[in-house]
Amino acid sequence: MQVNGEFKPKIVAFCCNWCSYAGADLAGNNRLNYPAEVKIIRIPCSCRLNPMFILRAFQRGADGVILCGCHPGDCHYTTGNYYARRRMTLLFSMLDYLGIERERTRVEWVSAAEGAKFAATMNDFVQTVTKLGENRRLEDLRCKK
């Protein structure tokens, strides 16, 4: 998205309800800044993230998609994030294989106590995606207004 001639990326952050979502809350409570471009979608566990959600986000205009979940070993459902880890690794590798910039996707483990990490992660990710520019390779023109 161009705002006053400046590129502002749209970022979708899928956050696990039990950790990163609370982490985002904590970041807010502590008045830690992270860019408003980050739109959070709450999911019940990192392994709820269907690969199609990610593609869908890109289709609808996201420039970057990040998944945040509980640290390995701390998943509320014991093993969900272990499965998510394998799936995302393979999916990201496939996106890369198709020539889609691999820095547009990321996974980060953020606990409910890590408000600062949440903010830092988002700042860093937004910066990376801003450098990459607009998502052109996975866009759907019909969804662009």
Added chain:
Amino acid sequence: MQEVKQKAIELLQSGKVQRVLGWKTGEFFYDLTPAVFETVEEIKKDFVFSPFCGANLSKYLIAESRKEGKIAAFLKPCDSYSFVQLLKEHRIVRENVHVVGVQCNGMCDIEAIKAQGVKGVTAVRQEGETLVCETLYGEKSVPYAAALSERCKTCKSKKIVLFDELLGENGEDDPDCGRFDLVSKLEAMTAEERFAFWQQELSRCIRCNACRNVCPACSCEKCVFDNDTLGTANKAAANSFEEQNFHIIRAFHVAGRCTDCGECSRVCPQHIPLHLLNRKFIKDTNELYGEYQAGADLETRPPLVDFTQDDCEPSVVYTRGGNGK
């Protein structure tokens, strides 16, 4: 190849099975289609086993094995992997199937034959290392190896994993088949080159769903792509998103379960190299989570329904393979 037909008749006559799953001629002699035979007469009339029996019969057993009575199925080595994988996923009623393993010398592709400059082919037969083609313009010979379909040129294994009886001899795995060579080549390209390559390939897709329909791993009762609101159900693409979406997700859904049987690429009317997507996942899982061959046995856990505590993080992708930018 009369042996196979003879066996089909024998099995039916002896009452050992009530039906036989095999191949019969479709539109053209090289276009063989799977068929179920219930009488000896039908078999005598229509049953064919030829170098064009590429079609994998395993998937048909999902429905056929649930019917009454026993069915005999002829499985080539690659088909037997799919069969075992389906058994593993509890999709086939094993008691109702009598598996006849058939030795395989590789299946031919009419396009490969045409590429050798042979036109107007009306029949073929294998004679040792050559394929003799009867054509409208007289007999022509091509080396058998040159007439092979893509998947048979890079066949991972000639081993029939599971069978009740065997016609011919059982073969072995071929670790040097080179099936990942092209994947490695793509990985070594730049992201731009890869994107251009896939654009060129995937934009030809007409979204006919043949690749999904034929795939033994794609046997979901309800498929995500049968969804009109998804925008992937037809070829009215505004740009490349739908194809990318379809191809990424299709390959992803079969990751860890795809036996690399090659059916998807074989049936694609647009000759899209779908195997290069499937093999990417196979190569990745092999490299990151240990060697795994879907359908090779009934016990091991597929990589995507398994994990270890010290699996690599998704960020390995940023540093692995290719030069990225």
